[in-house]
Amino acid sequence: MRFALLALLGLAACNPQSSAPPPEVELPAIPMDTMKEATRVLSSDEFEGRAPGTPGEKKTLDYLVQQFQKAGLQPGNNGSWFQDVPLVAITAKNVSALTFTGGSQPISLNYGPEFVAGTYRVTPKIAVKDSDVVFVGYGINAPEKGWNDYAGVDVKGKTVVILINDPDWQTAEAKGEFNGRAMTYYGRWTYKYEEAARQGAAAAIIVHQTEPAAYGWNVVQSSWTGEQQVADAANGHADQSAAIGWIQLDKAKLLFASGGQDFDKLAAAAKTKGFKAVPIGSVKASLSFDNDIRKHASKNVIGILPGAKRPEEYVLYTAHWDHLGRCEKAPDGDDICNGAIDNATGTAALIALAQANKAAGAPDRSLVFIAVTAEESGLLGSKYYGDNPVFLHAKTVGGVNMDALNMTPPAKNVIVVGKGKSGLDAYLDRALAKQGRTAGMEPTPEKGFYYRSDHFMLAKHGVPMLYFDAGDDLIEGGKSAGKAAAMDYEKNRYHGPKDQYDPAWNWSGVEKDLQIYYAVGRMLAMSAEWPNWVDGDEFRGIRDKSREGAK
Template structure:
């Protein structure tokens, strides 16, 4: 088991004058300003963001860590954007219902087509849409979905069961993620997918679905893209689903309950059909990861990565105040500026034994694309990457007693974060919201799938001013009102002292790994342990 022997119980002082709350707040204020246009990939906002990050990494004193001796890694992506009006009609019992795109549904496509056209496709309810032989679960039972639209529930079959079953209770597995639903239904041959939105199991409201869903989609270039994407995909409001089931002679809640059992089989939604048509503008773009490097003194071929994603959602529809820019201050300018500060203080201090990479990733909000591309095209050997410490959504509301990580990663880094927190008189809190599935929603997941021990750290909830009750209320209000919305913005009330304390712990964590000869480990029960073990010989 890995041990942070390099960090004494009292915790070492941080070089460079320590992590500066003033620097953190200043960087967020700039990156989340209107000038950066919401930092969407492949826009003028990206150009400004990348230039700013490179300039700050230079000032920090680290070296270029990108391709060909530069500061960036080019990430080629296919961009797909609905262009023009969306025509969508639901027909049940011979009665048509026009659907509003953005109101009733959000429709989109990543299929390699310039126009989507679906004519009177039958709707079939497929429960949670899970095919998991290792868990004894198959929601499809051999039903042919070609030419049909699958209506599917978000999250896992266990989410609303009184006792944990095959899917870890309320702690979301990968089968509960909306990304999995789309992938699996493409494998099943469906013409389209409509995920039923419900706020609790989705972990965000319809406003988030709308703002994300009406933005451009991104994917890595694929010669066989039709195998990976249904022609039509999207979300539908819960109220629309309830009405649809009722008109089809079914009870939505009763069918949901049936879908929580392994005996579930798909059920046609009466004579309901969906017709939809819209144009899709597809092009190939190149976006960029930004990478700084600090060479290790003894084992330079071994690496510790600090990462965060720079992208947000750019310019969208105006909110009630007329603001169209999704500024992405908490999500995730806070993580970006943490990486910049870590680069500065590490460069100011003694060189660690292992090399450090400071990676600011693109297109996380488009499906972890920048991280996925890096993991598939690594700039350092992944088998000799000791750890990825990813940073997301630090709190603007002052200090907390605790620091948290996302999901139940079953990785030794969680215990190591606990150790460094206690060394500075704080504590580590496991993810208090496992049902949100955050483990699968952050960039560390792309590295974990490649076997690298990885963690995403974020703010705890136990505020020094107000305790857990206050912290939870602030978090809930953020996700209800500002997540992926224009109001996720820097204000003069921003209090970065808590962020500075959190980033100090992440300095301790990375410094301990970088000055240790030991390797962090996936623990028993981790789905990534076997992948890592395949490269064990490289670390001996």
């Protein structure tokens, strides 16, 4: 192995867990006036939903720089507040119906209410014509599990129909081939399109089902229509499927029946290892649309509070500043997805926590505050940072990610997304103990939240990141009240025009959570330890390798 000597010298740094307990940190007063005002401003109609590459981005960037400066931060990227993130904005127009011919009856689906489609390809015209249709189950190719839904079938130039989530998502426990009800990355829609492209599919269509998808069709429609962002690429993503999208469940069943197949029987069969992909009779799919294409450089915003003793070691606070911009209209005509909860709150928290840390004085290590772009487009801003780090991953101790701070009243717990994965749990537990609270497991691991926010793109590079949500066991009302609040937000506001700032919000629960975010980051910045992923975790080997050459 290269750097063998350095690896031996760095064994302590690669220790699976911290050898010393987290340092003592007092819970500060959080500047809640700053938190409220920043959330209000960022989610106002003036910012038009903060879509990348729009006037709303310019206003967001100007505001964040102003507030970071006011909080006492310094520019974090070699004297600049910004890291350019090359993106391409693609807007589908003149979208045809999605038609299926050659079966027992012709089927024509309407764009929006019955199917949505787009493309990663940077090209002015997309056309899929008379493409054979194949059902590929969950669309998974996992050699390490001996699972391949594409085995024995050639889907080059064909349209594949795919189920969302993992084959064992209905398992009662988080155990099994694909972690049972705890979604793996194989269950995410992003993976399914990636694998379909690797297999040469012309089009990849996911069947929408609310429970395994974790959101209703309204979220799919609002998120997949209008301008979409993709990362810029030298090949214009020519290696990707021409069309990707979703189809309503009842329309998928109609499609299967037209091809002489029973959707429910095939969906059940797809849950078992050895499932073989099934052509949908002689059915052929056709779809076309034009694309408006606009290349632009969006921006991550980076501020730093330099450390007093070990400034070359870094602790991260991350949150995404973007949202959906203009979106599907609500019944009252409102077409601005303001993203107040998601994620004006997390972005505002960067400002408030920067103020609180500056007031406490410089910690031993440097604190870095990163507001990333294009999270709603597939974590593109954090992916770009992960691939092009301003601060080396080997020198980054870890961090916390803040995404959608829900306005629930104070809870007895917090919900940790990915609990038990790293030594950061000890830091969280120590902070929570000061409030008499506990860290709870995800009640809905099948929703795959671990793969749906920006911490994931840093974890992929080995950086331990902590991500937690507001607690679900409320002091008043318990778990039933917590569940009701979460369901209300998901059903009525998530990724829709009604995620708006409300002057009547109860901020007391958020204030307690912000103290925990502060404490975890501050402990990491005051410690000399290097928390790692636990033995056997998917990111452990990456971290060990990155730390081998660190001094």
